[in-house]
Amino acid sequence: MKQALTEAKAAGARGEVPVGAIVVDSITRQVIAVAGNETECNHDPTAHAELLALQRACKIKGTPRLPGCDLYVTLEPCPMCATALSFARIRRLYFGAYDPKSGGVDHGPKIFSHAACHHQPEVYGGIQEQECGEILKEFFRDKR
Amino acid sequence: MKQALTEAKAAGARGEVPVGAIVVDSITRQVIAVAGNETECNHDPTAHAELLALQRACKIKGTPRLPGCDLYVTLEPCPMCATALSFARIRRLYFGAYDPKSGGVDHGPKIFSHAACHHQPEVYGGIQEQECGEILKEFFRDKR
Numbered sequence: 001m002k003q004a005l006t007e008a009k010a011a012g013a014r015g016e017v018p019v020g021a022i023v024v025d026s027i028t029r030q031v032i033a034v035a036g037n038e039t040e041c042n043h044d045p046t047a048h049a050e051l052l053a054l055q056r057a058c059k060i061k062g063t064p065r066l067p068g069c070d071l072y073v074t075l076e077p078c079p080m081c082a083t084a085l086s087f088a089r090i091r092r093l094y095f096g097a098y099d100p101k102s103g104g105v106d107h108g109p110k111i112f113s114h115a116a117c118h119h120q121p122e123v124y125g126g127i128q129e130q131e132c133g134e135i136l137k138e139f140f141r142d143k144r
Numbered sequence: 145m146k147q148a149l150t151e152a153k154a155a156g157a158r159g160e161v162p163v164g165a166i167v168v169d170s171i172t173r174q175v176i177a178v179a180g181n182e183t184e185c186n187h188d189p190t191a192h193a194e195l196l197a198l199q200r201a202c203k204i205k206g207t208p209r210l211p212g213c214d215l216y217v218t219l220e221p222c223p224m225c226a227t228a229l230s231f232a233r234i235r236r237l238y239f240g241a242y243d244p245k246s247g248g249v250d251h252g253p254k255i256f257s258h259a260a261c262h263h264q265p266e267v268y269g270g271i272q273e274q275e276c277g278e279i280l281k282e283f284f285r286d287k288r
Contacts, residue, residue, distance in 0.1 A: 044199055045208040045231035046190070055188055064189040079255055080231070083224035083248070087189035101260055104227070108260045109253035111223055116245055116252045 001072050001096060001128045003034060007049065008074045008135055011036030018135045021049035021073040023057035023066065026091050032069065033057035049073060050081035054088050065089045074132040076125060079104030082111035086119045093121045096132025145216050145240060145272045147175060151193065152218045152279055155180030162279045165193035165217040167201035167210065170235050176213065177201035193217060194225035198232050209233045218276040220269060223248030226255035230263045237265045240276025 007020025016037040023033045035052035039045055050073050058064055070092040071085060076099040083104075085093055095105070104111045105123060112120040151164025160181040167177045179196035183189055194217050202208055214236040215229060220243040227248075229237055239249070248255045249267060256264040 039208050043202045043206050043208050045202060046195055046199060046228045047208075051190055055190060058187050058189060062187050064183050064187050064191075078227060079248075079253065080224045080227035083222060083227070084190050087224070104223075104253075108258045109223065109248075109255055111253055114252045 001074070001094065001132070003031060004049075004072045004074050004096070005128070005131060005135070007034050007036040008132070011038070011049065012135060012139050014038075014041055016040055018139050019049045019073065019075045021053040021071060023053045023090075024070050024072065026068050026070050032060055046080065048078065048081050050077050051084055054084055054090075058088065067091060070094065071121075072127075075099050075136065076103035076105050076107065078102050079109045079111050083117075085121055086111065086117055089119050090121045092124065094124045094127050096126070096128050097136060098125060098129070145218070145238065145276070147178060148193075148216045148218050148240070149272070149275060149279070151178050151180040152276070155182070155193065156279060156283050158182075158185055160184055162283050163193045163217065163219045165197040165215060167197050167234075168214050168216065170212050170214050176204055190224065192222065192225050194221050195228055198228055198234075202232065211235060214238065215265075216271070219243050219280065220247035220249050220251065222246050223253045223255050227261075229265055230256065230261055233263050234265045236268065238268045238271050240270070240272050241280060242269060242273070 004020040008018040012018030033056035038047040067089040074096040148164040152162040156162030177200035182191040211233040218240040
C-alpha cells in the first residue's frame with residue numbers, strides 16, 4: 001500500500017485526483033505494474049489508477065487475465081474499475097479509503113454482489129485508511 | 145447502428161467477441177470514433193468496443209468529457225462500460241441486443257439507476273436487436 005500511496009501522491013502533484021494502484025504477483029510478491037490517475041492529462045475518463053495498472057500488468061504478462069495477482073489501491077474502486085478487476089480475475093483486492101460517494105464495491109452498485117458477476121476477488125478494505133483518505137481530503141481542500 | 149455492426153463483424157473475424165461501437169457528434173452527426181472488441185488480441189480485459197471508442201473520441205476531441213456525443217453499440221454495455229459512459233457524459237446511448245447475462249444497464253447492477261451515478265445518458269435499447277444478437281449467437285455457435 002505504501003507504493004500505491006507514492007503513486008497517489010505523484011498523481012496529485014500532476015493535478016489529478018490522488019489515487020494510486022499497484023498489481024502484485026501473489027507468489028513472487030513482485031510488483032508487476034504501478035499507476036496513478038491520468039484522466040485529465042490523458043483526456044481519458046477511463047484512465048483511473050486501477051484500470052491503468054491492470055492494463056499495464058496484462059501487457060507485461062501477455063494475457064488478459066491475472067488469476068495469480070493482487071491489486072492494491074488507495075481508494076475503494078468505482079463500478080468501472082471493480083468490473084475490470086473481475087474481468088482480469090484478480091485474486092485479492094486491497095483498498096485504502098472507503099468511497100461512499102462513488103465506490104462500487106461496498107457502495108452503490110456493489111459490483112461483486114451480483115449473481116452475474118463471474119469472478120469475485122477476495123476484498124480487504126480500510127488498509128491504511130486514514131493516510132489514503134487524508135491525501136484525497138487535502139487535494140480537494142486545496143482545490144476550493 | 146449499421147457502422148457499429150460492421151465493427152462487430154470485423155471483431156468476430158479477428159476471433160474477438162463480435163461487439164462494435166461508434167461515437168457520433170449529436171450536432172454534426174459526424175462519426176468521431178469507431179471500435180470493435182480487442183480484449184484477446186491486445187491482452188487487455190478492458191478493451192471492450194465501448195471503452196475503446198470512448199477513449200479514441202476523447203483523444204480526438206482533447207477532453208475527457210463528451211457531453212454533445214452519442215454512443216451506438218451492438219450489445220447492452222457491461223457495468224464497466226456503462227460507468228465509463230457516465231464518466232464521459234455521453235448524451236444518448238443506443239444499444240442493439242439486450243444482455244441478461246453480463247449487461248449493466250437494464251440488468252445486473254443497473255449502473256444508471258443509482259443515486260451516486262452523477263450522469264445518466266438517455267438510453268434506447270433494442271435497436272436492430274435481431275441482427276445485433278444474431279452475429280453473437282453465430283459466433284458462439286461456431287466456437288462450440
